[in-house]
Amino acid sequence: EVQLVESGGGLVQPGGSLRLSCAASGFTFSDHYMDWVRQAPGEGLEWVGRVRHKAKRYTTEYAASVKGRITISRDDSKNSLFLQMNSLKIEDTAVYYCTRVFGGAQNAFDIWGQGTMVTVSS
């Protein structure tokens, strides 16, 4: 079964750090770009960032709202994706989803994890 499972969410104070993980199974992880998408409580979806695969030198892209505060990385040997978040703000409170990118240039997110909740509060 193709699956993504996030972990690492929790409560953190403003200015703090958190590292989210995403374990992939059921597909060739190393072949795919992987992205993070978040959803604040009661709000819509917001793309957070991407890490490309080895052929694209694991290059990354980030949304302006998080650029400079987050780092997305991957470990293909462990079929794992990571999101390191620093200098967290209250507005970073959201469910964070790990997603698989599908369809080449179409950049569609065809597989989603169940999400992990990050709450930034004092």
Added chain:
Amino acid sequence: DIQVTQSPSSLSASVGDRVTITCRTSQSISTYLNWYQQRPGKAPKLLISGASNLQSGVPSRFTGSGSGTDFTLTISGLQPEDFSSYYCQQSYTAVFTFGQGTKLEI
């Protein structure tokens, strides 16, 4: 960044109805538009990629169309399980943006 305007934000309909959701982008994106369904408390699910390509397993009552800046998602013959939220997403640029969402209610 490309702005995506989705409408309506909410929509009331009945089982069996036909509904249309629209997304408009701030610049032409060819057919680089995807549609997702999100049920309450669940992760989104990809319905349509490339503006009109139905994902495997998605019922044929879902239809996507459009190109350039104007796109539509049409659901014909609404079923009880279709009452969810729907989002469009432009994938033309490396900074991807979603529409604000449409909540489809009974």
